[in-house]
Amino acid sequence: MEEATEPAGIRQIVQAQRILQRYLDKTVVWVRVRWGIFATLMCLFAVRVYIKQGFFVVSYALGIYMLNLFINFLSPAVDPDTDDAALPTKEGEYRPFTRKLPEFKFWWSGTRATGIALAMTFLSMFDLPVYWPILLAYFILLLVLTMKDRVKHMIKHKYVPFTFGKQTYGELSKVKVPGEKNDK
Numbered sequence: 001m002e003e004a005t006e007p008a009g010i011r012q013i014v015q016a017q018r019i020l021q022r023y024l025d026k027t028v029v030w031v032r033v034r035w036g037i038f039a040t041l042m043c044l045f046a047v048r049v050y051i052k053q054g055f056f057v058v059s060y061a062l063g064i065y066m067l068n069l070f071i072n073f074l075s076p077a078v079d080p081d082t083d084d085a086a087l088p089t090k091e092g093e094y095r096p097f098t099r100k101l102p103e104f105k106f107w108w109s110g111t112r113a114t115g116i117a118l119a120m121t122f123l124s125m126f127d128l129p130v131y132w133p134i135l136l137a138y139f140i141l142l143l144v145l146t147m148k149d150r151v152k153h154m155i156k157h158k159y160v161p162f163t164f165g166k167q168t169y170g171e172l173s174k175v176k177v178p179g180e181k182n183d184k
Contacts, residue, residue: 038107041115042114044118048118052121052127056132056135058117060135060139064142072101077098078098
């Protein structure tokens with residue numbers, strides 16, 4: 001029986017995906033570097049839009065997408081409005097907050113979207129004529145309303161989606177090596 005062979009193009013795509021995933025896996029521990037890359041891409045995009053004085057629809061679409069990612073980042077994986085699950089609060093037993101969208105996926109989706117939006121600014125077909133103050137006003141309205149709703153949800157269910165202010169075990173969890181000199 002003959003083995004089914006893949007076309008060369010599919011094999012190369014799979015190989016490229018594996019290489020990309022290998023490098024992405026290496027970046028998991030480099031949180032500040034990852035977010036620095038994201039901030040740099042956002043600045044490049046903003047400068048490009050400012051210089052070209054266009055691509056406002058692309059900017060609006062990127063903003064809406066980023067807002068959607070941020071809302072999912074702030075949301076719990078299990079919604080207490082629909083499920084009978086308790087969320088971690090400041091009081092009581094410490095349990096980590098489980099997000100609907102983990103930080104790494106938030107970063108990767110945002111970086112990918114920003115890269116695509118930046119690439120779109122080099123194609124004139126995406127520079128649609130639009131009155132940008134209306135888009136900006138609508139985006140600000142959406143931002144205020146969705147964040148107000150999210151904060152009300154946090155207050156109602158008494159959860160904090162960030163780790164600052166929660167108990168940590170910094171010094172207690174460090175491994176002490178016998179025979180090591182302590183300089184402190």
